[in-house]
Amino acid sequence: MLKDHSWEDIAAAFEKARTRQPALSELLGFYERLLKEQHATTVKLGPIPTDEAHLRDRIGKGKSLLSREEFPLDLVSAGALLWSLCRLAKERGDSVRAGVEEIESALGSGTLHLQELLHGTVSEEGYAFAIADQLALDPELLNTLAEASVRPGIQAWAKTVGSFLDNDRWLKPTCPICGSEPKFAELRGQELAASRYLHCGFCGWAWPVRRLGCPFCENKDHNRLQTLIIENHLQSKLEVCDVCRRYLKLVDNKEFIGLIPEVEVLASPHLDLAAMERGYH
Ligand SMILES: [Zn+2]
Numbered sequence: 001m002l003k004d005h006s007w008e009d010i011a012a013a014f015e016k017a018r019t020r021q022p023a024l025s026e027l028l029g030f031y032e033r034l035l036k037e038q039h040a041t042t043v044k045l046g047p048i049p050t051d052e053a054h055l056r057d058r059i060g061k062g063k064s065l066l067s068r069e070e071f072p073l074d075l076v077s078a079g080a081l082l083w084s085l086c087r088l089a090k091e092r093g094d095s096v097r098a099g100v101e102e103i104e105s106a107l108g109s110g111t112l113h114l115q116e117l118l119h120g121t122v123s124e125e126g127y128a129f130a131i132a133d134q135l136a137l138d139p140e141l142l143n144t145l146a147e148a149s150v151r152p153g154i155q156a157w158a159k160t161v162g163s164f165l166d167n168d169r170w171l172k173p174t175c176p177i178c179g180s181e182p183k184f185a186e187l188r189g190q191e192l193a194a195s196r197y198l199h200c201g202f203c204g205w206a207w208p209v210r211r212l213g214c215p216f217c218e219n220k221d222h223n224r225l226q227t228l229i230i231e232n233h234l235q236s237k238l239e240v241c242d243v244c245r246r247y248l249k250l251v252d253n254k255e256f257i258g259l260i261p262e263v264e265v266l267a268s269p270h271l272d273l274a275a276m277e278r279g280y281h
């Protein structure tokens, strides 16, 4: 999770990634400014959205703690972040600028309702895409901005309710906090004691799982699971499953201690391309 690291460490990780891959300088510069805004965001947390007994009951039954729609949203910080990110995105060149200006104008005129956009983004996967289609806005751009705006709040809540959890006993491929699929994996620890962690695509929580196995279809047949190294990029590898054809990036914090997985994932778009070229999604 972003707030697990100091801003200085995150900035240093971006600097290293840029040195490694100068061709990605502009993109990484943008991501760095975006993460800096998110990292600096202070979220106002209210009372826990459900009572403690209910949370413990869910844990006891092996269920995830909160559903997406139960995550409270601090509209003030998320709204302010959205406007800041619009400003940042406009620095990325004419075509992005035009797309952001359309979004700003839709927000200004009330055609796009800020509060509904942010609430919808938290409670429903793909909400921003659907709204963008209706209003003829750039779907990818609106989704990126909306998701990035609510993320600090979601992560702050995940951290709060995560304290009720016995993280090491979960072992399932979906997130113990919110039930979502993982976005990437990480190897942590040394030699034989190293563990594989999955990082949630929605709330950012990380939890340990077995070393071998596809988190999407639970295939455990090692003949149908592969780890691919692409273009000698060793910090992150690709884990692919030949049963469901899904892929996951694996950030190697075992060999390269001190990597910040969130930065490594952003700094390896060529791994996504390589996976897709090979027919994985
Ligand atoms: Zn989660």
Ligand SMILES: [Zn+2]
Pocket: 214, 215, 216, 217, 218, 219, 241, 242, 243, 244, 245, 246
């Ligand atoms: Zn699979």
